[in-house]
Amino acid sequence: MRSCNIITATLISILSCNTIIAQFNYDESRVPAYELPELLQLNDGTPVKDAATWNEKRRAEVLELFRSEVYGRRPGRPDALRFEVTKKDEATLGGKARRREVKIHFTSKENGPSMNMLLYLPAKAKEPAPAFLGLNFRGNPTVSKDPGITLRKGDKESDRGKSAGRWQADMIIDRGYALATIWYGDIEPDDKRNAFSQGIHKVYGPANKIPADGWGSIAAWGWGLSRALDYFETIDEIDHKRVAVIGHSRLGKTSLWAGAEDERFALVISNDSGCGGAALCRRAFGETVKRINTSFPHWFCDNFNKYNGREGDLPVDQHMLIALMAPRPVYVASAVGDRWADPRGEYLSAKHADPVYRLLGTEGLPALKMPPVDKPSMGRIGYHIRTGNHDVKAFDWKAYLDFADKHLGRP
Numbered sequence: 459m460r461s462c463n464i465i466t467a468t469l470i471s472i473l474s475c476n477t478i479i480a481q482f483n484y485d486e487s488r489v490p491a492y493e494l495p496e497l498l499q500l501n502d503g504t505p506v507k508d509a510a511t512w513n514e515k516r517r518a519e520v521l522e523l524f525r526s527e528v529y530g531r532r533p534g535r536p537d538a539l540r541f542e543v544t545k546k547d548e549a550t551l552g553g554k555a556r557r558r559e560v561k562i563h564f565t566s567k568e569n570g571p572s573m574n575m576l577l578y579l580p581a582k583a584k585e586p587a588p589a590f591l592g593l594n595f596r597g598n599p600t601v602s603k604d605p606g607i608t609l610r611k612g613d614k615e616s617d618r619g620k621s622a623g624r625w626q627a628d629m630i631i632d633r634g635y636a637l638a639t640i641w642y643g644d645i646e647p648d649d650k651r652n653a654f655s656q657g658i659h660k661v662y663g664p665a666n667k668i669p670a671d672g673w674g675s676i677a678a679w680g681w682g683l684s685r686a687l688d689y690f691e692t693i694d695e696i697d698h699k700r701v702a703v704i705g706h707s708r709l710g711k712t713s714l715w716a717g718a719e720d721e722r723f724a725l726v727i728s729n730d731s732g733c734g735g736a737a738l739c740r741r742a743f744g745e746t747v748k749r750i751n752t753s754f755p756h757w758f759c760d761n762f763n764k765y766n767g768r769e770g771d772l773p774v775d776q777h778m779l780i781a782l783m784a785p786r787p788v789y790v791a792s793a794v795g796d797r798w799a800d801p802r803g804e805y806l807s808a809k810h811a812d813p814v815y816r817l818l819g820t821e822g823l824p825a826l827k828m829p830p831v832d833k834p835s836m837g838r839i840g841y842h843i844r845t846g847n848h849d850v851k852a853f854d855w856k857a858y859l860d861f862a863d864k865h866l867g868r869p
Contacts, residue, residue, distance in 0.1 A: 483743055484797050492740035494775050498813055509818050512784075521718065521782060523774045528734070529715050530673035530759030532681045533662055538566040541689050544574075547606050549581065555631045556581055559598075559608055562685055564661060571658055573644035573682055574598065576607060578627055578637045579695050580869070588700035588724075588866050589636035590858070591686055593679055593709045594621060597641045601625045610641075624706065624850040633859050634869025636696055638686060642709060645682035646675050653756040658682070670760040676734070677759075679709065680716030687722055700724050700866045704858065706850045707799075708757065711735035718782035725865055726788045727858055730848050732799030734758065736790045736807050738776055739769045743800040747772075776803075777810035780839070784811070785818040787865040789840035791854055794831055795847035802828060808841045815839060836861055 483489065498506040498516070506516045525531050545559040558577040565571060576598040580587055594600065596617070599607045603619030604627075630637045642648065646657030653675050654665035673681070683703055690698040702725035705713030710731025717726030728736045733745040734757065748766035751758065765772050780788055790808045792801030805828045812822035821837035829835045834842035834857045844853050 482746065482749070482798075486743075486802070489741050489743055490770075492738075492770060494738070494740065494777060494810060495773060497778055497781055497810070498817065506817070512814060512817060517782060520774065520778050524715075524718065524779060524782075526671045526759075527761050527764075527773060528758055529677045529680075530671055530761075532673040532677045532719065535685070535688060536564055536661070539564060539685060539688060540566075541692060545606075545608060550604055550606055551578065551602070551628060551631060554581055554628070555579060557604065557606060560689060562689055564658060564685070571661055573640050573685070574608075574610075575638055575640050575686055575689070576601060578602075578631055580631050580634050580636060583634065583636075583695070583869065586694060586697035587634065587636045587869055588702070588862065589638055589690065589696050590630060590702050590704055590862075591638045591683060591690075592704040592706075593642040593645075593683065593712065594625070594639045595642065595709070596621050597643075598639060601639055602627050623852070626852055626855040629852065629855055630859065633863075635859070635862065638690075638696075640682065640686060642679050642682075642712075646678040648675065648708075648756075650754060650756045653678075668760075672759055674758045674762075675754075675756045676708070676712050676715055677719075679712040680719060683712070683716040684720045684722075687720065698722070702727060702858070702862055702866070704729065706730055707732070707848065708735075708754075711757075714779055714783075717786070717788070718779060721786070724786060725862060726783050726786065727791070727861075728789070728804075729791045729850050729854060730793055730796050730799045731790075731804070732796075734776075735799075735804075736776055736780065737800040737803035738807050738810075739765070739772055740775055741800060741803045741806075742769055743803055744798040745800070775807070777807040780807050780811035781814040784814045785820045785838065787838050787840070787861065789836075789858060789861050791841070791857070792843040793846050793848060794843060799848065801843050805829075805841055805843070808839050811839060834860075836864060838865075 540563045542561040547557040550557045556579045560575040563572045599618050600621040690696040703713045703723045704727040706729040710728040711734045714728050717723045751763050792804045815822035815838050823839035824837045825835035840861045
């Protein structure tokens with residue numbers, strides 16, 4: 459009897475798994491026919507024919523649509539924002555870097571909400587260094603095996619360096635860039651039950667009174683990245699006008715929205731960000747709007763739920779998000795094995811943003827079709843699809859560093 463129950467349970471599990479797989483499309487021939495919203499046309503139908511009209515009118519319209527219908531409206535810099543250097547080391551990573559740990563307080567309360575930044579500065583730098591800034595998933599100690607990084611409560615020595623491959627600190631420092639990272643959970647827990655009651659949201663009002671266009675966690679994490687940039691503006695070691703914001707997966711969605719909202723970011727990088735990030739929503743390939751809003755209802759504003767299974771009704775699509783970076787350089791990266799993030803949809807977003815870059819007098823994306831695997835295309839918009847799965851690899855970082863050298867000036 460017990461063996462029968464086990465077999466029955468196994469069959470149910472297999473059938474459930476197959477049902478879930480069947481809900482999502484990985485077949486290019488089954489991508490629905492779609493028409494993208496007009497990028498170079500004002501809401502009243504007037505064509506956008508010059509840079510002034512884009513900069514003074516259309517960009518603001520597109521940004522407002524994303525705020526209202528997708529990511530929500532985030533607050534500005536808090537009046538009580540303050541910075542506290544909690545730890546220094548003048549020689550780490552084999553002497554090639556200086557380490558700082560900085561506590562960024564969001565309120566005047568000593569034990570109020572805050573985030574902890576890990577910052578590596580190139581020891582050889584003779585002038586303010588350009589920097590890469592990004593959020594991490596598993597805590598600052600996982601970014602490097604550096605034994606001097608402070609462990610949080612609950613961290614273990616064995617956690618050190620578990621995500622080092624995703625950050626390539628030595629490579630970045632060797633190229634003359636600083637590296638700054640923050641655990642995203644410091645800003646807001648990635649938890650649909652507690653995100654708005656335990657994160658930065660609670661500073662701005664009760665969780666049960668967030669409006670339909672109120673900011674979700676993606677916007678909150680991006681808000682935290684802007685607060686890190688606020689800190690860079692107060693120190694001499696970082697060239698705050700040459701800061702690249704980077705993110706992977708859901709944090710790639712975050713880096714794109716941070717770059718759209720905060721034009722102080724000089725360069726924006728999205729790594730495997732998929733639906734709600736770089737991939738076109740209307741393709742409904744891999745992860746869909748409905749799937750993301752159902753599984754992660756805290757990521758976006760409530761208004762985004764109106765488009766569950768109705769991507770064609772969206773007044774925007776993600777090529778318009780990429781275009782909000784213009785004329786600043788933006789890089790979109792995909793992976794062959796990461797079909798969930800829709801690599802072709804990510805490429806197409808970058809390509810369909812190209813007309814705005816051209817309008818503003820820049821190169822846009824050189825690749826007229828999806829580039830070969832492991833062959834980056836770099837104009838003012840960069841794109842590559844690399845061998846491998848959903849991750850950040852040394853290959854990605856080499857491309858990002860080359861792209862930064864091209865546009866920010868090699869340190």
